[in-house]
Amino acid sequence: MKLIRQVNKASIKFGGQLLAKGNLVAFPTETVYGLGANAKDSQAVAKIFAAKNRPSFNPLIVHLSDQGEAHKHAVLNSSAKALADAFWPGPLTLILPRQERCEISPLASAGLDTVALRVPASAAARGLITAARKPIAAPSANLSGRLSPTCAEHVANQLKRKVSLILDGGPCDIGLESTVVDVSNNIPVILRPGGLPSEMMEQAIGQKLLQDTGNGTDIKSPGMLVNHYAPSLALRINAQKPRPGEVFLGFGKDAINADLNLSPTGDLLEAAANLFAYLHQLDSMPAKGIAVMPIPTETIGWAINDRLERAACR
Ligand code: AMP
Ligand code: MG
Numbered sequence: 206m207k208l209i210r211q212v213n214k215a216s217i218k219f220g221g222q223l224l225a226k227g228n229l230v231a232f233p234t235e236t237v238y239g240l241g242a243n244a245k246d247s248q249a250v251a252k253i254f255a256a257k258n259r260p261s262f263n264p265l266i267v268h269l270s271d272q273g274e275a276h277k278h279a280v281l282n283s284s285a286k287a288l289a290d291a292f293w294p295g296p297l298t299l300i301l302p303r304q305e306r307c308e309i310s311p312l313a314s315a316g317l318d319t320v321a322l323r324v325p326a327s328a329a330a331r332g333l334i335t336a337a338r339k340p341i342a343a344p345s346a347n348l349s350g351r352l353s354p355t356c357a358e359h360v361a362n363q364l365k366r367k368v369s370l371i372l373d374g375g376p377c378d379i380g381l382e383s384t385v386v387d388v389s390n391n392i393p394v395i396l397r398p399g400g401l402p403s404e405m406m407e408q409a410i411g412q413k414l415l416q417d418t419g420n421g422t423d424i425k426s427p428g429m430l431v432n433h434y435a436p437s438l439a440l441r442i443n444a445q446k447p448r449p450g451e452v453f454l455g456f457g458k459d460a461i462n463a464d465l466n467l468s469p470t471g472d473l474l475e476a477a478a479n480l481f482a483y484l485h486q487l488d489s490m491p492a493k494g495i496a497v498m499p500i501p502t503e504t505i506g507w508a509i510n511d512r513l514e515r516a517a518c519r
Contacts, residue, residue, distance in 0.1 A: 217333055229256060230371075234325040234330040257344065294326040352434055395414050
């Protein structure tokens with residue numbers, strides 16, 4: 206494994222070549238770090254499932270360099286086009302029917318007749334995809350079920366023996382995974398809250414969005430298993446104060462005695478960006494568990510609470 210600390214022309218070109226040859230490359234995006242492989246190459250895609258120990262029924266998000274590419278692989282209806290126009294590049298994943306001649310590996314779709322597409326905003330990610338000249342399948346660069354990585358060290362801790370390259374672009378701006386919206390039918394449905402708040406999408410398309418974030422047993426979005434995004438320590442949410450032996454993750458100005466504070470000023474965007482890094486940090490402390498203060502549920506707070514609830518469920 207090679208860790209390159211600089212995202213520049215040379216490292217992007219090198220990463221693109223590795224991807225085109227069927228290797229795994231971990232790279233930064235604005236949401237979290239991705240574990241990338243050429244989405245057209247089933248053997249390369251299979252390496253992702255093996256490296257993450259990811260169940261093969263859980264499909265991957267395929268990343269594209271621009272919106273025009275999407276039409277080669279999938280069929281976009283009017284809501285899909287409106288959302289893509291408004292929010293690509295950005296933290297939005299669209300579930301779309303596969304084109305008849307779609308060349309993306311069926312393994313990336315886990316055998317479904319839909320494909321998950323996203324155009325990331327991060328310059329490093331788009332540069333790499335452009336350099337590879339391929340669609341890039343990339344789930345979060347962590348072991349299946351564990352916390353997502355928001356910096357290169359998180360990736361190295363879990364996957365360093367399994368990837369050819371980790372491209373270090375510093376901490377991720379948003380720090381939470383993309384919002385996943387199923388637009389394969391007439392009515393768009395949010396399958397996973399994420400970096401793009403639902404309020405913004407509803408405003409852009411002038412339509413209320415349905416939500417189906419799963420009950421952990423149906424597999425509408427197979428990645429939304431109840432127990433997911435989990436630290437090793439037990440996690441307790443909506444805690445006003447820690448119990449003996451617990452470390453305490455605070456939010457806002459009332460968080461006295463917190464070991465870490467997601468945002469002392471109560472800024473939800475700051476809290477999202479810090480969430481996984483702080484959970485990684487607290488998880489490595491000699492404690493019995495992690496207690497987390499209540500976080501408001503508006504805008505990106507919905508996604509923060511979604512991740513915390515899944516992390517708390519074991
Ligand atoms: P990640 O592993 O963080 O990249 O998450 C990808 C998410 O998108 C998971 O929740 C997947 O189950 C979901 N997903 C990907 N492809 C599809 C699809 N074709 N249909 C429904 N959900 C999908
Ligand atoms: Mg993931």
